[in-house]
Amino acid sequence: MNEDTLGRALGALRTTRMSEAASDRVREELESAWRDRASRQTRRRGFVVPGFARAFAIAALVFAVGLGTLRAGADSPLYGARITLEDGLVGLQADPVGYLSELYQERLEEAARFEATGNALAAGRARDAQKDALRLLNKIEPQVQQEPPEPSASTAITLPSPSPTPEATVEPSPTPSPTATPTLRPATPRPATPLPAVATKPPTPSPTVAPTPTQFPVHAMGTVTYADSTPVNDACVSTGVDSSCVATTTSGKFDLWFLGKKYDTITLYVRKVDLLSGRTLRGKVTATVTGPTLSLGNVTLR
Secondary structure, three states: OOHHHHHHHHHHHHOOOOOHHHHHHHHHHHHHHHHHHHHHHHHHHHOOOOHHHHHHHHHHHHHHHHHHHHOOOOOOOOHHHHHHHHHHOHHHOOOHHHHHHHHHHHHHHHHHHHHHHOOHHHHHHHHHHHHHHHHHHHHHOOOOOOOOOOOOOOOOOOOOOOOOOOOOOOOOOOOOOOOOOOOOOOOOOOOOOOOOOOOOOOOOOOOOOOOOOOOEEEEEEEEEEOOOOOEOOOOEEEOOOOOOOOEEOEOOEEEEEEEEOOOOEEEEEEEEEOOOOOOEEEEEEEEEOOOOEEEEEEEEOO
């Protein structure tokens, strides 16, 4: 078939008329096809999720992921994301020093808890997070030594001394010459009564305002031995008699960090369960903070 034959065939179709029965059948088939297409589109639109539902689902997913990240422990793969998120929230806090202090204490307890359970990897990650919180705390908190204000000199008020009253002198009256009259004696003046002296109160010194002590990180360290001077391993060091451990001993030594002020008194309790007798050996030590390093000496378990 060439182009001329195709052109003649198309020209013949223009003059060809379709029968009414065939035309009605084609029209019905087209209408049926359109109805089927419209019904399929209607069913498909029935399962469309509204936009607000998608937004709510995304927000719920983000909230769930954030909550799971903030609750991730040091033994979780999300722990690094949790530390990054908590450090990023420092700038949004009204009291960043208090927020970082709580983070430091929380990570310190978490490291001690994993050390007590024997998970060295998780304890190391918690210790790194603890040092990170301490670094941010030292960066934000100003280490300012406040000078005690000097008392202002009080003003002394001097009362004027009373001046003595001048003595009154009575002159004798003149005597007339023709008549001899006795001469009047001059009246003896009465001495002036001096006013009582007013005692001047000494100036009251103004009270000296003591400077407010500033918190700073303190590194405490000590040793733990049995009564026979043998070093103790895996002994629990806590701030209460039976509270959770904040540190454990390794080869008889322990160290920990905390926030304190000068002249604060800290008491630590050490306990260890004797596996042979089942008895809990205990000991404690009390020390006063004088600087960033605190030596606790040796604690003997009995």
